[in-house]
Amino acid sequence: MAGLMLALAGALPGATSEAHAATLGERALWVAASKKGAPFRWGAAGPSRFDCSGLTLYAFKKAGKKLPRTAAAQYNGSRHVRASARRVGDLVFFHSGNRVYHVAIYAGGRKVWHSPKPGQGVRLERLWTKRVWYGRY
16 A cells, blocks of 8 residues: 555645655545546445445545445535635535535545546546535544
């Protein structure tokens, strides 16, 4: 894992260059980034296919923290943070009203790593909406 962190540290927006100083969220971000291109599959939580909450579950587990399975449960279990206080490695929850329907990992620069939908693999993408909440583990 340390080698992966060092290899990805310079390539990720907002990533720290010292692996030993990495937060839980940053470590999870590096794991998610290492799965770039892995195909989407409903209900999958790795190691080679993922749905959105399966990717965050897998990444945080590899980083040392067990998360609940679904995006909504991950939101409910997280410490909620304001957008102005968001940090690299925080979870980004997409919602419609009070219903959370998607989760990603914040990469900095208004970008997220996520597993978007069938036919698309894990990717880094610019946030496309302001209708998001942030959570931290």
